Amino acid sequence: MVVGPGYPRRVSDSPTAPVPDRRDPAVRAAIRTALSVSVATGLYGVSFGALAVAAGLDLPQTMVLSLVMFSGGSQFAAVGVLGAGGAVGAVVATAGLLGARNGLYGVQVSGLLDARGWRRLLAAHLTIDESTAVGTAQRTPAAIRAGFWWTGAGVFVLWNAFTLAGALLGDALGDPRRYGLDAAAAAAFLALLWPRVTGHDRAARTARWVALAAAASALLLTPVVPAGVPVLGAAVLALVIGVLTPGDDERSPEATIRPDRLTGPGEDTR
């Protein structure tokens, strides 16, 4: 399950071949990975569809989120804040902030894909955790492109198909609490969070403290501010921590081989 790849390694060589050759073993391996990730990720579209309907969205609204927003974390967040009675502004801010990492993925993959025109618009739409992780994990330019496009397209098709199935199922079930769907929403967020806070390096330890502080502040704020605001308050807390604490950035594997990153501001301050 690749729901939290962190920030994938960069590959600096630019792609040359225009179309991936499917007889190339590296490309075949990338496609195999892409398909297995697509099935695993697409399947949990069922839970998104069911939870969206349980939160009060109708079928077209649920499908627009999967078709147009197409970013699992932001979709669950939008539905969670809407279901809790959050205002439109809180929904947009929460989903937008959770989607901010996709912008950084775009920076990483755009140079590797070398897509132009409508392909670039499509590549942007398919830029998610999974396609970025599978793409950037490959070794050759052709395999990188195959990994990104096959994962992006595979997840898109299956995620939307299973969202539809989940929404129809959720509609048929009725009272969401009776089937524990409210608890399923909490579990979905925990499963998205998990890979980002497990690990033994300093970045993971920092992430765990930020997670605990964020959860505590959200609970403390809940009785005193409108719905949706406690979640945004936690994001502000993380912004302040991220900007004010010294950068260690030990998660980027290339830090030791890229001299320009060793001398930058915020590095080696401890």
Add this chain to the structure above:
Amino acid sequence: MTPLDRTAAWLAVLASSALVYATKLAGHLVPRRLLDNPRITRTAALVTVALLAALVAVQTATGAGSVQWDARLAALAVAAVALVLRAPFIVVVVLAAVGAAVLRGLGWMS
């Protein structure tokens, strides 16, 4: 659950979807050096962690504007155990739902 205001829900769905796509596209269009900075990368990762953790807390232990402890907390513990055992996402979610449904069905927790 109470039905949402349809207009507000549509507005939220369309505006947030547009913003998320615009963010993806911006990443593909801006020059790489503008965002290729360890502090930006790390802060973005921490914001993601904080949002997800806050959503776990709100979704588990709040309702109608106050903190509420009920079967959702026990279900979250079930989900955590499943995650420690490396269960796939869909299994984690289903186990949590079944846990809460069973506790409520037995009348042990609300």
